[in-house]
Amino acid sequence: MATLKEIAQAAHVSMATVSNVINGNHHKVSSETVERVEKLAREMGYVPNQAARSLAQRESRFIAIISQAGKGDNILTNPYNAQYIGALTVDLHEKGYYPLIRFTNDFKDIDTDLRGWNVAGAIFNGSYSRYLKQIRSLPSIPIVFTDCYFRVPGINHVGVDDDMGGQLAGEYLGKMGHRKVAFLAADLDSSEVDQHRRAGFEAGLKEYDVELPDRWTFRHADIRPGTEYTEALYQELYSAMQTEDRPTAFFCTSDAIALQLHRLMGRMSLRVPEDVSIIGFDDLPFTQQYSLPLTTIHQDVDQKAHLVVDMLSRHIQDKTLPSERTVVGVSLVERGSVRNLGTKEETARE
Amino acid sequence: MATLKEIAQAAHVSMATVSNVINGNHHKVSSETVERVEKLAREMGYVPNQAARSLAQRESRFIAIISQAGKGDNILTNPYNAQYIGALTVDLHEKGYYPLIRFTNDFKDIDTDLRGWNVAGAIFNGSYSRYLKQIRSLPSIPIVFTDCYFRVPGINHVGVDDDMGGQLAGEYLGKMGHRKVAFLAADLDSSEVDQHRRAGFEAGLKEYDVELPDRWTFRHADIRPGTEYTEALYQELYSAMQTEDRPTAFFCTSDAIALQLHRLMGRMSLRVPEDVSIIGFDDLPFTQQYSLPLTTIHQDVDQKAHLVVDMLSRHIQDKTLPSERTVVGVSLVERGSVRNLGTKEETARE
DNA sequence: CTGTTAGCGCATTCAT
DNA sequence: ATGAATGCGCTAACAG
Numbered sequence: 001m002a003t004l005k006e007i008a009q010a011a012h013v014s015m016a017t018v019s020n021v022i023n024g025n026h027h028k029v030s031s032e033t034v035e036r037v038e039k040l041a042r043e044m045g046y047v048p049n050q051a052a053r054s055l056a057q058r059e060s061r062f063i064a065i066i067s068q069a070g071k072g073d074n075i076l077t078n079p080y081n082a083q084y085i086g087a088l089t090v091d092l093h094e095k096g097y098y099p100l101i102r103f104t105n106d107f108k109d110i111d112t113d114l115r116g117w118n119v120a121g122a123i124f125n126g127s128y129s130r131y132l133k134q135i136r137s138l139p140s141i142p143i144v145f146t147d148c149y150f151r152v153p154g155i156n157h158v159g160v161d162d163d164m165g166g167q168l169a170g171e172y173l174g175k176m177g178h179r180k181v182a183f184l185a186a187d188l189d190s191s192e193v194d195q196h197r198r199a200g201f202e203a204g205l206k207e208y209d210v211e212l213p214d215r216w217t218f219r220h221a222d223i224r225p226g227t228e229y230t231e232a233l234y235q236e237l238y239s240a241m242q243t244e245d246r247p248t249a250f251f252c253t254s255d256a257i258a259l260q261l262h263r264l265m266g267r268m269s270l271r272v273p274e275d276v277s278i279i280g281f282d283d284l285p286f287t288q289q290y291s292l293p294l295t296t297i298h299q300d301v302d303q304k305a306h307l308v309v310d311m312l313s314r315h316i317q318d319k320t321l322p323s324e325r326t327v328v329g330v331s332l333v334e335r336g337s338v339r340n341l342g343t344k345e346e347t348a349r350e
Numbered sequence: 351m352a353t354l355k356e357i358a359q360a361a362h363v364s365m366a367t368v369s370n371v372i373n374g375n376h377h378k379v380s381s382e383t384v385e386r387v388e389k390l391a392r393e394m395g396y397v398p399n400q401a402a403r404s405l406a407q408r409e410s411r412f413i414a415i416i417s418q419a420g421k422g423d424n425i426l427t428n429p430y431n432a433q434y435i436g437a438l439t440v441d442l443h444e445k446g447y448y449p450l451i452r453f454t455n456d457f458k459d460i461d462t463d464l465r466g467w468n469v470a471g472a473i474f475n476g477s478y479s480r481y482l483k484q485i486r487s488l489p490s491i492p493i494v495f496t497d498c499y500f501r502v503p504g505i506n507h508v509g510v511d512d513d514m515g516g517q518l519a520g521e522y523l524g525k526m527g528h529r530k531v532a533f534l535a536a537d538l539d540s541s542e543v544d545q546h547r548r549a550g551f552e553a554g555l556k557e558y559d560v561e562l563p564d565r566w567t568f569r570h571a572d573i574r575p576g577t578e579y580t581e582a583l584y585q586e587l588y589s590a591m592q593t594e595d596r597p598t599a600f601f602c603t604s605d606a607i608a609l610q611l612h613r614l615m616g617r618m619s620l621r622v623p624e625d626v627s628i629i630g631f632d633d634l635p636f637t638q639q640y641s642l643p644l645t646t647i648h649q650d651v652d653q654k655a656h657l658v659v660d661m662l663s664r665h666i667q668d669k670t671l672p673s674e675r676t677v678v679g680v681s682l683v684e685r686g687s688v689r690n691l692g693t694k695e696e697t698a699r700e
Numbered sequence: 701c702t703g704t705t706a707g708c709g710c711a712t713t714c715a716t
Numbered sequence: 717a718t719g720a721a722t723g724c725g726c727t728a729a730c731a732g
Contacts (some may be wrong), residue, residue, distance in 0.1 A: 001489060015720090016711080017719075019712085020711095022710095030717060030718090049405070049468070051405040051709080051710095052709035052711090054724090055405055055708090055709080055723095056711040056723080057724085060401060073440070075436065076432040076433065077432065077436060079429065082432035083424070083427055085426060086425065090422055090453065093453075094422070101439060111397065225635060260639055285427060286429065288576070289613055289640075290609070290613075290639075290640055291613065291640065363702075365703085365726080366704080367702060367703080369728090378701070379702080380702090402726040402727090403726055404708090405709065405724090406725080406728080407726085
């Protein structure tokens, strides 16, 4: 394992000079020396020791990616998380950073990671509002929050226009003649994202004088098959769908949930969109593999990752930059999972 | 940021003592001192500097997870990768390690990561055989290879019984009366896993005197919708299916591919299993969300991750351990995507 | 049981 | 343009 010192000796120059060559401070070194040192470094297979570098600089090339998760949860089983964290990882590598990935709800873990590794920056995914005070009292590393709704100034944030997404869904169902609609969230009580999608949905429905009743707001869905949560949801849905007065359409806060719903409806022998319409959210590539052509609200996860990494790296390079907020737009993608119930006249009386 | 030194001063003890307390070498310290130091460390919010620790120990708590990928590829869009890497991440965290995730085919990246961070160990996913010599010439860190078929002794390996999986698929299709079968791989030319699944498949078919013709061996499938590769595959499949003499069943080397195939068959108005049967591989939870009840070869990805992390951590703790090889079993999961073509008598003459 | 000392490999002054 | 010296925070070897 060649070290900087060994290269210095071999090249008959000082460590400082080698360091300058390695780190691209070429204006401080004569071009002959640069060449000689670079050649030697290549030949000796020199790789800088990142621990030593971090220690000397008091900062590492790590970016912490902190995502909401219970203990032991593999959140990458959720296709949205996989797509998003994968995109962040790719983008970070391109900029020469390393992702330090952590799935946790525990501030102690976060604290240990961020301070222990002298991370250059951090990306928080989800609702970490309860730790906000503690997070901000950390040594001043740049942070970008995503998929959350902190009401405080001075933080960097990249979000999705969840309200608009919900509204588009509501308007579309209204336009398609649906007057009895339901809402199915991943975790309405703890997810601000879900709450905003719901609020937007209600706003969209209101344009058609449609109400979203509480009894048709299903607050919690598990995307895994066969769990007790899924069974509980099935029972809830079953009792809602077994009456004459049942919803004709569902808005789900993710495609994964929409597909779960589709499956549960299948168990009740209800067909989509003939018997019940479904509209999802995300429009990830994986959804299109599914046989159901799902009408959904599109968000560009890769673009979101780009924005996050770009924002973060700019704030790392210039710590005086003012805080920023960006909202990524959404759009409706019409496929075939929502049935047109006919003209407004026919259905208006319901 | 409290340092070990500051705690030593506050506690009126030496740095060595604090170090021993922090690292759990309590037998070297009186219990009163342990308590006093621990209390102080807690109060001062002490978090060990991992860079300094790595530097002093010449080893970090990092485990490199290296996965095959082209430049810029987000391999987590593949549900198998997401499930597996997520499971590895969770298991590593539980043992106090950090995953250092890298998607690459470039040995230079790998070298930089492994040596630059003084990783404690590494997990290689996929066919890195061309770099084997270089990998083994690295400073002797424990490595576990997975999903590959190196024919060399002295390496740790956790694999899946791909041959048996293929064989089960072949036997099952034979038993169900299929005599004209096709095979669809992710990337047959570069994936040893695909090659073994195919070999096993042929062996299974042979028991029923069924041949797998070359023209029905589709070597490359992209799981993304709408790409040029997918279109090319569609054309290939189309010409194969438009003749009277067409395969009645497909074995796909992953569920993701099986679902892609299902979709492409749908475009040709061929129904599964009425017009064509499909059997997949993996049986990940996500598959069961799809409306198609896919008959498939089950592998336990979470268990595989457990085995890998366990094997690796044992070899880190005791570098003299002999190399190990483990093969995870597979099983057939019968759902409903393979049609029974009747008794052997009826079909044997074909 | 506790303290002293000497590095780990590098970046960063400040000289020259 | 280059070199010598200092220290980042910690562990480990040794001495007491």
